[in-house]
Amino acid sequence: MKKIMRSLLALLMAALMLTASLVPAHAASYKTLRYGARGEETELMQTMLNAVMDENIKVDGKFGSDTLALLKQFQKAYGLTVDGVCGSKTWKKLIAAYEDLSPAASTLYLGSGKYDPDVLEEGESYSISGKITSNYKITRVTVSITPRGEDDPVIEKTAKPNSKSYNISKLDKYIKFGSLSAGRYVFSVRAADASGADTLLLETTFRVEGPDIPDSRFASTKSKVVTYSLKKDGNDYITENFRVREFRCFDGSDKILINMRLAALLQDLRDKFGPVTITSGYRTASHNKKVNGASNSQHLYGNAADIYIAGVDLWEVARYCEALGVKGIGLYEPTADSSGWIHVDVRTKKAFWLNSGNNTVSTFG
Numbered sequence: 001m002k003k004i005m006r007s008l009l010a011l012l013m014a015a016l017m018l019t020a021s022l023v024p025a026h027a028a029s030y031k032t033l034r035y036g037a038r039g040e041e042t043e044l045m046q047t048m049l050n051a052v053m054d055e056n057i058k059v060d061g062k063f064g065s066d067t068l069a070l071l072k073q074f075q076k077a078y079g080l081t082v083d084g085v086c087g088s089k090t091w092k093k094l095i096a097a098y099e100d101l102s103p104a105a106s107t108l109y110l111g112s113g114k115y116d117p118d119v120l121e122e123g124e125s126y127s128i129s130g131k132i133t134s135n136y137k138i139t140r141v142t143v144s145i146t147p148r149g150e151d152d153p154v155i156e157k158t159a160k161p162n163s164k165s166y167n168i169s170k171l172d173k174y175i176k177f178g179s180l181s182a183g184r185y186v187f188s189v190r191a192a193d194a195s196g197a198d199t200l201l202l203e204t205t206f207r208v209e210g211p212d213i214p215d216s217r218f219a220s221t222k223s224k225v226v227t228y229s230l231k232k233d234g235n236d237y238i239t240e241n242f243r244v245r246e247f248r249c250f251d252g253s254d255k256i257l258i259n260m261r262l263a264a265l266l267q268d269l270r271d272k273f274g275p276v277t278i279t280s281g282y283r284t285a286s287h288n289k290k291v292n293g294a295s296n297s298q299h300l301y302g303n304a305a306d307i308y309i310a311g312v313d314l315w316e317v318a319r320y321c322e323a324l325g326v327k328g329i330g331l332y333e334p335t336a337d338s339s340g341w342i343h344v345d346v347r348t349k350k351a352f353w354l355n356s357g358n359n360t361v362s363t364f365g
Helices: 002-020 038-054 064-078 086-102 166-175 260-272 283-289 312-323
Strands: 109-114 119-121 130-149 155-160 163-167 184-194 196-208 225-229 253-257 277-280 306-307 327-331 343-344 351-354 356-360
Touching: 038 064, 038 086, 038 119, 064 086, 086 283, 109 166, 109 196, 130 166, 155 166, 253 260, 260 306, 260 312, 312 327, 312 343
Parallel strands: 119 196, 327 351
Antiparallel strands: 109 130, 130 155, 130 163, 130 184, 184 196, 225 253, 277 306, 306 343, 327 343, 351 356
């Protein structure tokens, strides 16, 4: 027993040296300490007594009256003979009580399971599983999907198990892989437990492949703005189904600017979903101001159109545009006064929003 106690004391001394430089790591024996004792072991005893009894006597390596009083309090509290002497039995209790104050490190761990989708087709479902365990009660588990290169997840769900194990399959119904549009994503699992540990247990990348549309008009058409006259060119077709007049400004002006890449995009949508109604195409500066358009609106340059496709869900249209590679998409949901519409433009830097240009979104998946 004495040899075991010596080993314990040596380990405690080594640990304390890292935080308080109290005892050299080679100290491997303990002594019976009485009033008047001095030295490193007295200093160690004072440190442990302070911690266990939640007191703050001076740690100076001198066994004085304050140390004596606190040691007696400890002996009384732990059912020992209250003699003010730190012998083998008192050392044993003190070391055990001190060790109890240092909780074991968390063992948060995600075991084997199904959580690496790798490559999915757009609309393809995927189920997750995997058991998280810890030596402490797990207080929180969060699973999320975030577009790669961005900070905000498009899908996220948190559970609070309050148990030492949890299978992420319980969150599977909330993690809709099939709702993601084409792109690259990061799937992550993070958990916290009662020890205070907060650990990223999994972070894996995967991609969702969109429809195979390499022959789309939008993809093969270069950006080029052409100036037309409503009077002279209004009835001319610029694509298979769209006439110049459909892009006109509703203030009655003759001039019409149309980007040929925008026209190609609308023809792609016409081929996919059926007739497309352009509710706002080119705008003059005065008309744009009248309808409260943005001062730098893409409509001013013939690069944008607000559209509506009867009988087709707006989100489906937005997702298809995103899959085509369109950079400017705004989705305006139906209201009591409007059936809603989609804004599309041929800008080169990504800008997606919902209902307001101030409400940006990363994807319409």
